[in-house]
Amino acid sequence: SYELTQxxxxxxxxxxxxxxxxxxxxxxxxxxxWYQQKPGHSPVLVLYQNTRRPSGIxxxxxxxxxxxxxxxxxxxxxxxxxxxxxxxAWDDSVVFGGGTKLTVL
Amino acid sequence: xxxxxxxxPGLVRPSETLSLTCSVSGxxxxxxxxxxxxxxxxxxxxxxxxxxxxxxxxxSNYNPSLKSRVTMxxxxxxxxxxxxxxxxxxxxxxxxxxxxxTIHYRTSSNWFDSWGQGTPVTVSS
Numbered sequence: 001s002y003e004l005t006q007x008x009x010x011x012x013x014x015x016x017x018x019x020x021x022x023x024x025x026x027x028x029x030x031x032x033x034w035y036q037q038k039p040g041h042s043p044v045l046v047l048y049q050n051t052r053r054p055s056g057i058x059x060x061x062x063x064x065x066x067x068x069x070x071x072x073x074x075x076x077x078x079x080x081x082x083x084x085x086x087x088x089a090w091d092d093s094v095v096f097g098g099g100t101k102l103t104v105l
Numbered sequence: 106x107x108x109x110x111x112x113x114p115g116l117v118r119p120s121e122t123l124s125l126t127c128s129v130s131g132x133x134x135x136x137x138x139x140x141x142x143x144x145x146x147x148x149x150x151x152x153x154x155x156x157x158x159x160x161x162x163x164x165s166n167y168n169p170s171l172k173s174r175v176t177m178x179x180x181x182x183x184x185x186x187x188x189x190x191x192x193x194x195x196x197x198x199x200x201x202x203x204x205x206x207t208i209h210y211r212t213s214s215n216w217f218d219s220w221g222q223g224t225p226v227t228v229s230s
Contacts, residue, residue, distance in 0.1 A: 033214075096154065
């Protein structure tokens with residue numbers, strides 16, 4: 001079965017750029033979505049089709065996908081961005097990455 | 106704006122059957138999915154797991170790892186859909202979410218753009 005691998009944790013200082021990776025076999029041939037989940041809340045879609053932002057998602061969230069790695073980039077990271085982030089793709093089945101805890105120090 | 110609300114029993118005994126319902130308002134059911142997230146003390150991994158998808162036609166697809174125990178159905182009003190999971194164990198203890206599953210067929214991509222608040226399910230005797 002298809003697998004997506006994320007680093008368990010990423011740390012970033014306020015105002016800096018955070019990058020969260022998601023790796024999978026030939027992932028660049030697929031489209032990746034990203035979700036933000038804060039404690040006690042449901043996940044929220046922040047990017048879809050690799051780079052597209054839903055209405056209401058700040059421009060500081062951006063994405064890329066090439067080769068075997070998709071990346072969620074948060075520019076000018078704010079304290080409110082501290083959350084768990086999950087990547088997701090569709091192979092023969094829907095697959096989520098294991099999640100990355102973003103800490104804003 | 107679409108709103109989703111899960112409902113369920115909260116507590117299920119091991120080996121029994123879990124039944125959950127998702128009520129949808131503000132949208133006609135085109136495709137929706139169930140997704141779960143392990144919960145509880147001592148759970149090391151609390152990531153998201155896709156359970157399955159149901160289309161407005163009533164056709165469903167399931168996660169291969171759960172396929173033998175899971176059935177999804179759509180009510181005739183197409184404002185509710187259900188999940189039935191048989192032979193539950195402690196490993197099925199999780200928060201269960203329903204989510205709108207937007208599919209872009211040309212690119213074989215999908216995304217979950219609206220989520221319910223989740224309903225916690227504990228499997229315990």
